[in-house]
Amino acid sequence: MEKTINGNDLLALGYPEGTVIGVALKANRKRTGFTKEGMLAQYKNVLAAPESFIEDALFGALAFALIEKANEKPEDFIALNTTPNAYAVYGRDHIEEGARKQMEVAMQLPITVAGALMPDAHQGYGLPIGGVLATKNAIIPYGVGVDIGCRMALSVYEITEDFYFENEAKFKRELITHTKFGAGHGFHGQYKSDHAVLESPIFKDHSFIKNLKDKAWSQLGSSGGGNHFVEFGIMEFADADAELNIPKGRYVALLTHSGSRGFGATVAGHYTKMAKEVCKLPEVARNLAYLDMNTDLGQEYWIAMNLAGDYASACHEIIHTKMEKALGATVLAKVENHHNFAWKEIWNGEEVFVHRKGATPAGKGVMGIIPGSMTAPGFLVRGKGEVHAINSASHGAGRQMSRTQAEKSITATEMKAVLKDHGVTLIGAGLDEAPMAYKDINLVMESQKDLVTVVAKFTPKLVRMADDGSRED
Known part of the structure; x- marks a missing residue:
């Protein structure tokens, strides 16, 4: 060929x-x-x-x-600062050069106030995955990312570990019944879900959003492709947690990872294109084109981004509610956090927009979930509010192989062997999501011990992911 x-x-x-x-x-x-x-x-x-x-x-x-x-002439573009501002890096030895170079470019933007790179960082578009950037009165659509409001959601059940292993077939049946995966996939007719988010007046009033309601409705309660998942596992609290009111012990838990589906991707694509038209940056920074928040366009994106975040949350809520009812389970605690978003926050006494592209909010006392891979443990954490990290932490283990590299270098036999060794049942997923494609989550957690406190450990046991090769992440 x-x-x-x-x-x-x-x-x-x-x-x-x-x-x-x-x-x-x-x-x-x-x-x-x-x-x-x-x-x-x-x-x-x-x-x-x-x-x-x-x-x-x-x-x-x-x-x-x-x-x-x-x-093209230099004067046709917005000038970057000659040298990048300093920024904090966590786990530097485990972060590829491409991600560091992208972060350095972001730190040269005239709107940049502060930045940090998380230990799971790897190269992306514009801002690296794992990049945190605080900006003055501007938002970068590609700094938020394509999958706006992508998030983790956790339900800890009052179900024992023994009960799970005695009834694994039931958990598998309910997981298959109540979840749907893949880029572009959704529900139709009687299988569609309803949620208050669809009643938002923004779907009527927003010039761009009003054309996306049908897409949002059909995919409501579904999960994307790529690294998105719904999984059951065992949550171990080595000590009782007073704030969550959970005694020491091992519990069955449901963990989900997905975002705003095609709705969010369409919003991201549109406003990234608009940003590039109104914000002419040199080629090296082109994907960091930003929207001035004093403009109508900036406000349009802010409204659309926040609705996409609410929509992503609604998708998780529907999945967790379905599973809770199907299992007849009592929920002891729910924790949810998102990334691929921009927050309005105060940093060093001034109002900024904090972009966390593949980074978890970790303000003091803020709960978050940091997953490993389909065989590696994830961690329920509480933020320490580290100012140099801009109150952030990693959003996972981070890739050490590109998807293409993983597909070329990992065999199906090797992947099956690893799953078997860890006692994990997998439904769907391709070789690009093999556990070996990810960094060691324990090294990542060690690199950010100043950023978060581990509250509990989650060990995956039954994992479902897209099996059609779609990569909506």
Whole structure:
């Protein structure tokens, strides 16, 4: 099979890094009648004389992008600070260089007040996953992320560990019955859920949101693809917790991870595009385009983002309510926290917008859940309010392999063996979510012991994830 053309091939021809590469690759996907060598020869011709291809059906957009790039002047862009502001890094030895470089660019934005990088950090788009950024009177849509308001939700049941193992088949049956996974997937007809969030007047009054209610309704109570999950496990409280009023012991618990589904992704895509149009940043910072909160556009996004967060919470509430009723369980405690969001907070005496893209709020006394992987433990934590971390902690273990790398280097046999060794039953999920693709959660927790106190440990036993290869995370 003929190898495809990638960005490195175009860079080797002399193409500039950035958006032009993306435009060129779009042309490659539409190519007809060209071999790889023939297509590369055409790319070379377009680069040498783009004005000759303006009317070309296949290469016209690329030619225009090259001409536009050549005519760019430094004064056309918002200037970045010459050197990045200092920022705190936790678990530096376990964080890839790409994530650190992205954070350094974010720290050069003229709106940046403070930043921190969590120990699960890895490279993303714009702000790295695990990046925390405080800004002055502005919000970065890609600093929030595509899956707005993605969150963890935990229900601790008054059910013993022994009862779970004696009735594992029932737990599996209810898990399959009451959950639905995958990017674009949802419910129809009588299977749709209702929730007060759908009655929000924003669905009527907001110029962009009003067209998304049907999408939101169909996916309400479902989970996305990628690393999203619903799982049963054993929650161990080594000591009684007075604030949660839970005695020392081992309890069955339900843990869920998902966000605002297609609704949130559509909001993110729209406002990221708008931000890039009104906020012209140099290529290296293009995905950090921001919206001024004194503008109508900034306020529109703020309203839409908050509704997407409420919607994500409603999805979890529906799943947890269904499971509670199906099991006839008494809930001892519920804990929920979100990431991929921007909060209005006071930092060093001034009002800022704190972006936590894949980072958990960890203000003093604030409860949170930090999962490991499908075989590694997760932790119920209480924040310490560390100011240098901007009151934040990691949102999980973090990836040590890209999805592509995991799919190439991990076999199904290896994954099954690891699951068996840990006594975990898996429904769905691909090799890209194999436990080996993630960092060691114990190293991550050790790196942030100044940020959170561990309250209890969660050990996964029955895990469901998307099995269609979708990656809505």
